[in-house]
Amino acid sequence: MSILKVSRMGHPVLRKKVRPVPPAEITAAPIQRLIDDMTQTMLEYNGVGLAAPQVHEELRVFVAQIFRDHDDEEEGETRKPEILALINPEIKPVGRHIVEDWEGCLSIPDVRGLVPRHRDISVKAFDRTGRPIEMQASGFMARVIQHETDHLDGVLFLDRMKSLDSLSFIEEYARYHAKREHEE
Numbered sequence: 579m580s581i582l583k584v585s586r587m588g589h590p591v592l593r594k595k596v597r598p599v600p601p602a603e604i605t606a607a608p609i610q611r612l613i614d615d616m617t618q619t620m621l622e623y624n625g626v627g628l629a630a631p632q633v634h635e636e637l638r639v640f641v642a643q644i645f646r647d648h649d650d651e652e653e654g655e656t657r658k659p660e661i662l663a664l665i666n667p668e669i670k671p672v673g674r675h676i677v678e679d680w681e682g683c684l685s686i687p688d689v690r691g692l693v694p695r696h697r698d699i700s701v702k703a704f705d706r707t708g709r710p711i712e713m714q715a716s717g718f719m720a721r722v723i724q725h726e727t728d729h730l731d732g733v734l735f736l737d738r739m740k741s742l743d744s745l746s747f748i749e750e751y752a753r754y755h756a757k758r759e760h761e762e
């Protein structure tokens with residue numbers, strides 16, 4: 579596996595609507611390698627999500643870390659987040675609840691802002707085995723999936739902010755606003 583170079587805001591690849599992966603190609607080596615490399619890259623840079631355009635690949639693929647509460651967790655064992663890889667995701671809002679929370683982005687380093695998102699969504703996609711899946715997501719997980727799917731349409735979290743008043747550098751965010759730490 580390799581750690582890939584992350585594209586930063588201003589690179590045109592972050593502003594493109596990128597193309598779907600033909601389902602028959604999902605299980606082929608290039609896409610499987612891309613998913614592995616994106617996962618390693620996300621973990622290396624402490625991101626909770628990473629979309630293919632962020633590693634200069636114009637394909638509708640993203641990876642994300644999913645944190646679940648486990649009742650069966652053994653004492654002393656570090657909980658490992660699950661890695662979710664979605665291909666060709668399609669999102670639909672469920673209900674009308676909109677929530678604002680802080681987001682960051684590996685392509686916009688050291689900046690945070692408050693972004694409104696649908697609280698509940700349903701997602702159709704393919705998983706990395708090429709199987710079509712449907713899932714529901716809420717709260718933080720729904721936020722991550724919306725942020726990453728936006729990347730596949732050339733949309734950055736700054737575009738979604740209602741106001742730039744909350745836009746903060748990481749140090750000021752930590753000092754004045756911090757609740758939790760994550761980049762996507």
Ligand SMILES: [Zn+2]
Binds near residue numbers: 683685729762
């Ligand atoms: Zn991002």
